[in-house]
Amino acid sequence: MATLLDYCSLVRSKNAGPFTLTFDFMCHDEQAYQALVATGFLNRQLFAGLYDTDPEKILLVNHPLACAVKVSLPRPTVQGNLHDTDCYAGQQYAPLMDMDVTPV
Template sequence: MATLLDYCALVRSKNAGPFTLTFDFMAKDERTFTALCATGALSPGLFASLFHVAETEVVVTPVPAALAIKVSLPRPVVQGARGDSDTYAGQQYGPLMAMTLPELDR
């Protein structure tokens, strides 16, 4: 099995304002971008279950020109509010790094 880092040159999370969390998955090349999209692994259901939001609130946007997939969803806790353990949201991608994906064709 493969990991996100087998497909992506960069995986990151960050704030998109105080109410929105965003993820960027930047593929290594066109082949891995196409393969990552085809897995369907970065689905609204995955992010809904990990971050306890409704699946309908998760937006997954492939950006072919950038060889990237962008995912946006409401922050589980508003930035800076009591209980916010990651004010810049830079560590929210962590649980995704253990995810397994189909092996890439070499």
Template structure:
């Protein structure tokens, strides 16, 4: 099985304001982008489960020209609140790095 790093040159998470998290999955090339998009692994259900939010509140967008997939969802806690362990949301992508995907056919 493959991992996100087999498909992506960049995987990151960050704030999109104090109430929203965003994740970027930038593919290495067109073949990797097509395979990542078509694998249907990066889904609202995945992020809803991981972050305890409503699936309907998770937006997954594939950008063909950018060869990237962007995911946006409500932050589980407001940025800067006492319960916020990652104020800039830069570490939220970590658990996704062990996600398994189908091998790429090159």
């Protein structure tokens, strides 16, 4: 089984303003980046299912020169809301870490 850490040296989530959650996947090198993108693992349907949002509202951008993938989507709860359990969105990447990264 392969995980994101087999491809990435950095996986993080954070706020991109109070209404947007963003994820950064920075690969070890160009070969790891190409292999990760080829799996199709990072896709709108994955994030829509995990974060209960419309796939059409998800922005997924591949950055080949940076060997990175960026994903942005509406925050499940507005930052600072009474029901916001992760004010800085720094833990939102956690559900992705143990998933099997297999070609779709």
